[in-house]
Amino acid sequence: MKRWKTLSGKRFPALGAALLLLVATSSPVWAHARPQTSSPAPGARLDEAPSRIAITYDDPIDASLSSVALLDGAGNALATVTEPVPTNTQAELTPVEPLAPGPYTVAWTSLDASDGDQAQGFYTFVVSGGSVGIVSGLTQAQAPAADLLATLTVTAAGDGASLLRVDLNDPRGVERVRIRLSRPDLGEDLLDTRPSDDGGWLLGGNEVALPGAWHAVVVVRRTNIFDDAQAAFDFSVDPASGAPAF
Numbered sequence: 624m625k626r627w628k629t630l631s632g633k634r635f636p637a638l639g640a641a642l643l644l645l646v647a648t649s650s651p652v653w654a655h656a657r658p659q660t661s662s663p664a665p666g667a668r669l670d671e672a673p674s675r676i677a678i679t680y681d682d683p684i685d686a687s688l689s690s691v692a693l694l695d696g697a698g699n700a701l702a703t704v705t706e707p708v709p710t711n712t713q714a715e716l717t718p719v720e721p722l723a724p725g726p727y728t729v730a731w732t733s734l735d736a737s738d739g740d741q742a743q744g745f746y747t748f749v750v751s752g753g754s755v756g757i758v759s760g761l762t763q764a765q766a767p768a769a770d771l772l773a774t775l776t777v778t779a780a781g782d783g784a785s786l787l788r789v790d791l792n793d794p795r796g797v798e799r800v801r802i803r804l805s806r807p808d809l810g811e812d813l814l815d816t817r818p819s820d821d822g823g824w825l826l827g828g829n830e831v832a833l834p835g836a837w838h839a840v841v842v843v844r845r846t847n848i849f850d851d852a853q854a855a856f857d858f859s860v861d862p863a864s865g866a867p868a869f
Contacts, residue, residue, distance in 0.1 A: 658680060658731065674717065
């Protein structure tokens with residue numbers, strides 16, 4: 624550790640602490656207003672169609688430069704009405720028509736009212752009684768992740784929801800595996816996987832509920848290795864057949 628000294632060579636820890644405090648307090652702190660709670664909740668399976676879509680952010684937002692859109696399983700934006708809310712941390716909209724059974728994606732953008740920082744993301748839910756997801760079939764690809772080889776499989780789970788599976792050629796020391804899922808019109812989400820019974824890692828929350836092009840980055844955290852290993856993949860879901868492809 625570097626020691627702070629006076630010109631005479633004596634230690635001067637108070638000066639060092641003051642300088643460190645000055646650097647810390649003079650650096651800008653950027654905020655992002657992100658959903659803290661939502662209704663329906665991400666990944667929800669609903670017996671009845673929701674009458675409203677509501678988000679509470681963790682920071683105040685500029686409502687004039689923030690938005691929430693509701694998309695159906697084909698990627699169509701549904702007609703909605705923006706509702707008045709009591710605070711500037713909330714956003715709420717009401718579908719003009721009752722939602723039919725099937726998967727839906729909530730796409731949100733926010734502009735933080737305190738510093739103008741922008742954020743964008745998405746989540747999905749399902750109205751029961753119809754198709755749960757849009758993916759039909761299976762596709763698989765491999766990519767290097769530092770000194771590892773990662774395999775990403777895109778398919779449908781048993782209930783029809785989208786399922787992303789990660790396999791590694793060397794799973795020793797792996798503490799967690801995340802998938803950063805994104806597309807330009809939706810922003811991105813960093814999502815936790817869960818270990819499977821046969822040595823893989825699964826993302827089964829039906830996050831891929833829209834056809835079109837997707838980008839996925841597999842992020843691997845390992846014990847005693849500072850930098851996460853990352854592998855990037857691009858895949859698409861055909862709008863007509865639901866077939867995924869790399």
